[in-house]
Amino acid sequence: MTALLPRRGLAQILALIVILAVDRVVSPQFFDLRLQDGRLFGSLIDVLNRGTPVALLSLGMVLVIATRGIDLSVGAVMAICGAIAASLADSHGLPVVLAAALGAGLICGLWNGFLVAVLGMQPIVATLILMVAGRGIAQLITEGRIVTFSSPDLVWLGNGSVLGLPVPVAIALGMLILTGAVVRGSALGLLIEATGGNARASELAGVGTRAMILSVYVWCGVCAALAGVIAAADIMGADANNAGLWLELDAILAVVIGGTSLFGGRFSLVLAVLGALIIQTMNTGILLSGYPPEFNLLVKAAVVLAVLLLQSPKLSGFAGIMARLRGTKP
């Protein structure tokens, strides 16, 4: 576990606890849980369930950012894969639907990875192409309308439950464990960090940086595909205009809140997911508070600023507290 959760997670955990406490103040029933049709029901479950798409995106995004890249196309990839899943859902079985959707995500990732790793394009430009074109592709698939389906298998992916937990939450948890096992159970994580830290030096040291970069974009595409399928399953339809809209920014924010630098290098999967949960805890709190919607974005910006300030190494007061807590010099 120490490999997954480094000591630097303290600021994020603190932030989450503070936001949870604020949520409890604005909404007294925040921690209430009950069973509804064999599924846990309450605001905490909403936080986990609604946070799932961004958490999944952040799992892929954190690896991309660790290689000093960025993937702006994840929201559009969600829309494409959701559209594919919804169009096939009523005529094909779940395995075919999942294979098609995840396969599409994989191809999108390959495309991004090819542009960045093989053609050497700057990641922000390379992925911008698919960000713009992807939504158009999704609209072509749905013909501009909301494609609805009733296939109980796919609906279960969005609204079912496993041991009382919503299925999306279980999937996100599974993906976190899988990704963690692969990158931290082997030297892969280290090689990704090396690629992001200094690609040229790593190349000279024998790291296959090109393969590393290609594979993180592919994984990012697969994670986005899964998020897209879940988003479609949730509303029993694919909305190409709105599915995953602006979520790439939330995913990047989650990674940054999780303490991973946009300049690449060291990363933490668990903290990125924690970052996604912090964002969603705040969003759910805003919805529960009953403030007029005009304040939503202001409150969000203020909280994000506070969380990032909490992590700022220049904020000496906090650094001093951290140092004392750790028993080391600042």
Add this chain to the structure above:
Amino acid sequence: MTPKALFAASATVALLFALPANAAELTIGFSQIGSESGWRAAETSVSKQEAAKRKVNLKIADAQQKQENQIKAIRSFIAQNVDAIFLAPVVSTGWDSVLKEAKEAKIPVVLLDRDIDPSGKELYLTAVTSDSVHEGAVAGDWLAKTVGDKACNVVELQGTVGASVAANRKKGFDTAVAKHPNLKVVRSQTGDFTRAKGKEVMESFIKAEGGGKNICAVYAHNDDMMVGAIQAMKEAGLKPGKDILTVSIDAVPDIFKAMVAGEANATVELTPNMAGPAFDVVAAFKEKGTVPPKWIQTESRLLTAADNPQKEYDSKKGLGY
């Protein structure tokens, strides 16, 4: 030139001369915004149907949400000397010069669905639009009538913050329910006009209002958010349409599906048929010189579960919503 080609050429010439013979019918150019939403797609299909009904030759130019494309389309319609131009303006400003060109060419322009800024009033014949304040009022009146004197806590799913339609639909509803002290809007939050956000916001409303027990009705600024909210209610073990009344606006096919299932109560139609009244106005103007009023308000029909939702669904599902 082979005899075959000669025949083909003369046939083409004959066809060209034959055309004006049945040109009593009108040729109208329609600069459509683009496929921004399902409603827009339905408006385009209904316009084609209405044109076919009246034997109008309708030329539709898709502007892909860009004003410069619309201006280009209008100029090309002027060059083709059409009988009238329909314009669904993507923005409200910047039309003066192109509309002047149309006026100089004596081609009447009819605005569809959206109005433009007041400085250009004399530049167009009329505007056929819906009154979104009135739509909100129709929804509010229905709720007031249905609830009667019972105390009723209403939660509201607003459209995108800053969108004029959202502000107007809120205003109309608020004015209508303000006359009834037993109706109270207890929570109001934006669902961005989408299903996913409508569902998420409704989930939070249910938690915040005692598991939904304190909610008597939901009002959504569009049907898509209501479809999401209905799912949220079902997942919370509530019965939408029975435990909690629903009223929304737009009348898209999926809300009728919910009505058939007894999960939705009422919707206010934003008719996709803006072109129909516009065709009639243009025909009257061309034939008798009748000058229409500057604003033609389309009907905001209230449709409830009692109005044969299955039939409404069947008639709307093929329109491209």
